[in-house]
Amino acid sequence: MDNLRKLLAGAYRDPDTGETLRVPMKALVIEATLAGREAELVKALDLPKPFAILSDDDTYAALGQRVETALASLGEIIPIRLGKRPHPDDETAARVMREGERAGAYIAVGSGSICDLAKYSAARQGKRCAVFATAPSMNGYTSVNAAITVRGHKKSLAAISPDGVFVDLDVLAKAPKRLIQAGFGDAICRSTAQADWLMSSRLLGQTYRTVPFAFIADLENQLVTDPGALLKGDRAALSCLIQILLLSGFGMTICGGSYPASQGEHLISHHVEMMPPQGWEPALHGEQIAVTTIVMAKLQDQLLARDRAPHLEASKLSAAALKSHFGDEVGAACWQDIQPKLADGAKLAGLNERLQAIWPGLKSEIELVRRPAAVIDKALAQVEAPRRYPAIGLPRAFFKNAILHAREIRNRYTFLDLAADSGLLEPERLID
Numbered sequence: 001m002d003n004l005r006k007l008l009a010g011a012y013r014d015p016d017t018g019e020t021l022r023v024p025m026k027a028l029v030i031e032a033t034l035a036g037r038e039a040e041l042v043k044a045l046d047l048p049k050p051f052a053i054l055s056d057d058d059t060y061a062a063l064g065q066r067v068e069t070a071l072a073s074l075g076e077i078i079p080i081r082l083g084k085r086p087h088p089d090d091e092t093a094a095r096v097m098r099e100g101e102r103a104g105a106y107i108a109v110g111s112g113s114i115c116d117l118a119k120y121s122a123a124r125q126g127k128r129c130a131v132f133a134t135a136p137s138m139n140g141y142t143s144v145n146a147a148i149t150v151r152g153h154k155k156s157l158a159a160i161s162p163d164g165v166f167v168d169l170d171v172l173a174k175a176p177k178r179l180i181q182a183g184f185g186d187a188i189c190r191s192t193a194q195a196d197w198l199m200s201s202r203l204l205g206q207t208y209r210t211v212p213f214a215f216i217a218d219l220e221n222q223l224v225t226d227p228g229a230l231l232k233g234d235r236a237a238l239s240c241l242i243q244i245l246l247l248s249g250f251g252m253t254i255c256g257g258s259y260p261a262s263q264g265e266h267l268i269s270h271h272v273e274m275m276p277p278q279g280w281e282p283a284l285h286g287e288q289i290a291v292t293t294i295v296m297a298k299l300q301d302q303l304l305a306r307d308r309a310p311h312l313e314a315s316k317l318s319a320a321a322l323k324s325h326f327g328d329e330v331g332a333a334c335w336q337d338i339q340p341k342l343a344d345g346a347k348l349a350g351l352n353e354r355l356q357a358i359w360p361g362l363k364s365e366i367e368l369v370r371r372p373a374a375v376i377d378k379a380l381a382q383v384e385a386p387r388r389y390p391a392i393g394l395p396r397a398f399f400k401n402a403i404l405h406a407r408e409i410r411n412r413y414t415f416l417d418l419a420a421d422s423g424l425l426e427p428e429r430l431i432d
């Protein structure tokens with residue numbers, strides 16, 4: 001809890017600038033159990049009443065019922081129960097906002113979907129919110145955006161960060177195994193994301209910050225010594241994982257974007273979700289990230305093993321190619337978005353010169369902070385998480401296609417670009 005406590009107290013020192021950092025959250029409590037303390041914790045946040053308490057069938061059984069009973073002692077509550085596995089889409093959000101209209105604040109009891117619905121609805125209605133976490137499944141608890149599907153398209157929309165996040169480790173230990181595995185996937189991708197961000201920053205001269213990685217490093221090292229402990233309900237391991245995920249969310253807020261937690265591995269996953277195979281039952285976010293992180297780690301292994309810097313060629317992407325791949329509307333939007341990272345002519349010569357010059361130093365700098373594919377693969381195997389595309393239900397040709405085109409959806413320069421522009425992106429070598 002040390003780094004989290006320091007961040008909340010405004011006492012964490014940024015290793016790059018020496019300035020102290022503070023995150024906009026009043027309370028963050030992680031305890032073996034919170035039974036009997038629910039009302040006291042929420043009361044201390046001084047949120048406007050009444051409270052609309054959000055849960056689904058599973059989270060209601062896990063913790064929601066307990067929270068509803070406890071908070072009823074503070075005044076009127078508005079229970080919003082969303083049934084079995086609600087989807088965080090515009091329709092469900094509309095229902096939440098309708099039923100929660102009179103509420104002063106939302107209290108989410110759940111993980112990804114429930115938390116996103118509460119954070120998003122609160123932002124839209126100018127309310128506040130707090131979260132009782134039920135699973136260490138993703139890094140969105142503390143982030144300022146929410147993944148909401150709007151008319152069939154998954155979007156990252158503006159949301160608010162909760163005033164309080166409360167974690168009962170006894171509840172986390174009983175979370176479905178898949179959710180814990182997914183959370184580990186969304187945590188272990190730190191390695192490939194950091195390598196991507198470091199590479200693009202050094203090559204393109206963009207901002208890079210150490211802080212979102214510095215406050216996670218010790219926890220991650222501790223967790224990967226025995227990831228299998230997560231499946232045995234080990235409280236120390238679960239505490240480690242949830243702290244990493246909470247800090248990862250704060251890292252994005254501090255950096256003013258998802259750079260430290262979402263690079264090439266997330267682009268591949270987003271591409272899969274943008275253009276899913278017919279009839280595909282989407283895997284959990286972190287399950288997809290587990291698989292795509294191994295792909296990126298293998299790609300980084302391959303490129304970083306080269307003594308000489310890759311030689312970049314002019315981009316072969318075109319507006320027509322993107323429109324034919326993504327459809328007219330989405331293709332045109334992606335083409336517009338990625339313009340800044342495309343290189344031609346003088347810019348290309350400059351990039352190659354720079355890449356040659358920095359390559360040996362860049363390689364050592366990245367090797368110091370990344371984990372090789374084999375290490376990530378072993379850690380994921382220890383938590384029995386999905387590691388290859390069949391485990392998340394994707395056909396081979398489809399997954400290869402997603403790896404090839406992932407870099408076209410966003411202006412984020414990753415090892416996917418470095419490899420593709422130098423003729424070294426070979427999905428066939430990355431997926432088995």
Ligand SMILES: [Zn+2]
Pocket residue numbers: 139186261262266285289
């Ligand atoms: Zn993620």
